[in-house]
Amino acid sequence: MTAYRYADETTPPDPVQVSDVAIMRFEHIFEVDPKLMTDHLSQQEFPNWDTIRIVAARHSHLAWMHDHWTLKVLSAGELLDDITREDAGS
Amino acid sequence: MSTVLTEIDPEVAEALRAAIGDAHVIADRAARFHRARVPAPFPVHRWAEHVPGIVVLPGTTAEVAAIVVIANRFGVPVVPRSGGTGLTDGAVPLRGGILLDLKRLDEIHEIDLENRTCRVGAGVNMLKLNEVLGKHGLIYPDDPASYPCSLVGGRIGTSGWSLIGSRYGHTRDLVLSFTHVLPSGQVIQVGDGGGAKLSKSSSGYSLKQLFMGHQGTLGVATEATLKLYDKPEAELSPFWAFESYEEAYRAVGLIVRANCATFAGAVIFDPEKVAYLRRDDEAYIPQPESVRALVCAALYGNEEEVEAGGRRLMRIARDHGGTYLGDEISQGDWAARHDRYATPLHGRTRAGQVVPMGWHCEDASINYTAVPAVRKEWHEIMARLCRASEIFDDWGIFAYTNGPTGADYLVEIDVGIWEQELDDEAWQLWVNAKREFSAVAIAHGGSISACHGSCREGEVDLVPTELGGVFDVMLTIKRALDPGNIMNPGKYLLDRAYEEVE
Numbered sequence A: 001m002t003a004y005r006y007a008d009e010t011t012p013p014d015p016v017q018v019s020d021v022a023i024m025r026f027e028h029i030f031e032v033d034p035k036l037m038t039d040h041l042s043q044q045e046f047p048n049w050d051t052i053r054i055v056a057a058r059h060s061h062l063a064w065m066h067d068h069w070t071l072k073v074l075s076a077g078e079l080l081d082d083i084t085r086e087d088a089g090s
Numbered sequence B: 001m002s003t004v005l006t007e008i009d010p011e012v013a014e015a016l017r018a019a020i021g022d023a024h025v026i027a028d029r030a031a032r033f034h035r036a037r038v039p040a041p042f043p044v045h046r047w048a049e050h051v052p053g054i055v056v057l058p059g060t061t062a063e064v065a066a067i068v069v070i071a072n073r074f075g076v077p078v079v080p081r082s083g084g085t086g087l088t089d090g091a092v093p094l095r096g097g098i099l100l101d102l103k104r105l106d107e108i109h110e111i112d113l114e115n116r117t118c119r120v121g122a123g124v125n126m127l128k129l130n131e132v133l134g135k136h137g138l139i140y141p142d143d144p145a146s147y148p149c150s151l152v153g154g155r156i157g158t159s160g161w162s163l164i165g166s167r168y169g170h171t172r173d174l175v176l177s178f179t180h181v182l183p184s185g186q187v188i189q190v191g192d193g194g195g196a197k198l199s200k201s202s203s204g205y206s207l208k209q210l211f212m213g214h215q216g217t218l219g220v221a222t223e224a225t226l227k228l229y230d231k232p233e234a235e236l237s238p239f240w241a242f243e244s245y246e247e248a249y250r251a252v253g254l255i256v257r258a259n260c261a262t263f264a265g266a267v268i269f270d271p272e273k274v275a276y277l278r279r280d281d282e283a284y285i286p287q288p289e290s291v292r293a294l295v296c297a298a299l300y301g302n303e304e305e306v307e308a309g310g311r312r313l314m315r316i317a318r319d320h321g322g323t324y325l326g327d328e329i330s331q332g333d334w335a336a337r338h339d340r341y342a343t344p345l346h347g348r349t350r351a352g353q354v355v356p357m358g359w360h361c362e363d364a365s366i367n368y369t370a371v372p373a374v375r376k377e378w379h380e381i382m383a384r385l386c387r388a389s390e391i392f393d394d395w396g397i398f399a400y401t402n403g404p405t406g407a408d409y410l411v412e413i414d415v416g417i418w419e420q421e422l423d424d425e426a427w428q429l430w431v432n433a434k435r436e437f438s439a440v441a442i443a444h445g446g447s448i449s450a451c452h453g454s455c456r457e458g459e460v461d462l463v464p465t466e467l468g469g470v471f472d473v474m475l476t477i478k479r480a481l482d483p484g485n486i487m488n489p490g491k492y493l494l495d496r497a498y499e500e501v502e
């Protein structure tokens, strides 16, 4: 178990600008650029663990949905590789 | 009957308590206000106009029938409410009265493994039902984007549309029969012929569809027998990017017509939708500007057939300009489509500032050949609306197959509305825009709604235009079955049935 340090949790990593309207602080987790949240809505303070928890919960929700609807999810990427190989061979 | 009964006569309340017990008759403010709310934006400052006088939660068909009889005796409106997720305000009381909350009808009465059917209370939710059916390797594939929250009774009340309807059919195909309480309180069984578990009969009038999609104006479904399928062995849901809408449109037509038996649905997203996603959806934020339109397809069935169909579709998309977006986006986005409550509920002002916004959508049924023209005209309407007020935001259009031949599509424009700022003037702008969306759908030989119904201000005005003589038949049926106009009065302009006789 790692110790909970308030200062660490409330200091997010430096943002990387990923588009005109979005930034990224954690890998693959995008946030609305804070400069667009000044007039009508302000950004909440979010501990780092909570950001990560919410994204993980979303992933587990999507995985649950797949299991709920089907026994197996096929990879279209693999099918595309197959047909690309087949076409190259023919 | 046009007074709003937000207060209930103590005599009516007493009769209801005697019929179903004190515990299931609720009159407090919170319970009543809560049940006047639906997800579609509405003028919050007029909320109080739609509050019921009393809430009842019956537990059996006999109790529902008793409530309807009491409503007739006292001339009080009754409004059925299931999940309350309907997007045409069907479950919102327009005249107050008795709010019939059907959630307690949530029993699974029978699962018939041999005939592949189940009989459930109308208050059952499909997700919960499928958790039980999954243990038997079965599934009830009615799959709206409100799947976790809508209930079987509401699906009947709206004659709902399913994401995977191109493979399994929509609510009207999947509900085989149901127990129905008529506006008189009489209880009947409606289905294909007399047998509860039949999917085809030629005996007598086919009334099943009459008692579906009526938005609670012709009575209440209390129990339903549903058609079940094997839980799919495999799912495939590729998403492709295109550099133009025209290319994507051509490709989706070919994908749908590729003759794959496991094909369950395809969607095309237009450039405005892609721009919205690139702004606010984690999967699309990193997509390059060259991505202007998207297509996705879903296949379900046994593994061999899904795989074979998938290969065919991957080839077609690739050969017609589609770039596969990868497994992570494809699988994740498809899984998210079963539950659109996760839509980001914020929009932008003209200056790009973030504001809280409710989601609203206009949906129409449109033939494939008319989709591009409707799309263009709808965006023009939206552009005028956004120029008139910045409380509206165009969130783009998608079109989704209605069936396996690709003849017609559910075309939907998503609109962000800054609800707190809605006043009478802005509401009127919105209602006018809704009327224009509907007029465009009709002008192109379509229908105002493919899935939600058309009861709201604006759209409902054009229902007689769309339906012509059929609307007159609706009035005749309504008057014959509900002479006291107690079932969900005020909806679908059906009050006209009574004006004529006065």
Ligand SMILES: Cc1cc2nc3c(=O)[nH]c(=O)nc-3n(C[C@H](O)[C@H](O)[C@H](O)COP(=O)(O)OP(=O)(O)OC[C@H]3O[C@@H](n4cnc5c(N)ncnc54)[C@H](O)[C@@H]3O)c2cc1C
Binding pocket: B039, B079, B080, B081, B082, B083, B084, B085, B086, B087, B089, B090, B091, B102, B122, B143, B144, B145, B146, B149, B150, B151, B152, B153, B154, B155, B156, B157, B158, B159, B160, B161, B162, B163, B214, B215, B216, B217, B219, B220, B221, B222, B339, B340, B341, B451, B452, B488
């Ligand atoms: C995020 C989101 C996504 C959606 N996606 C879809 C979609 O993909 N496809 C689709 O079809 N719809 C969709 N909808 C709309 C809505 O979910 C459907 O219309 C659904 O069928 C409504 O079910 P409900 O249980 O919430 O019914 P409610 O909203 O409670 O009721 C709907 C109507 O039916 C009547 N009614 C309710 N119960 C009964 C009954 N037992 N007997 C007779 N009448 C009754 C009500 O009076 C009302 O007029 C979506 C809604 C949301 C919020």
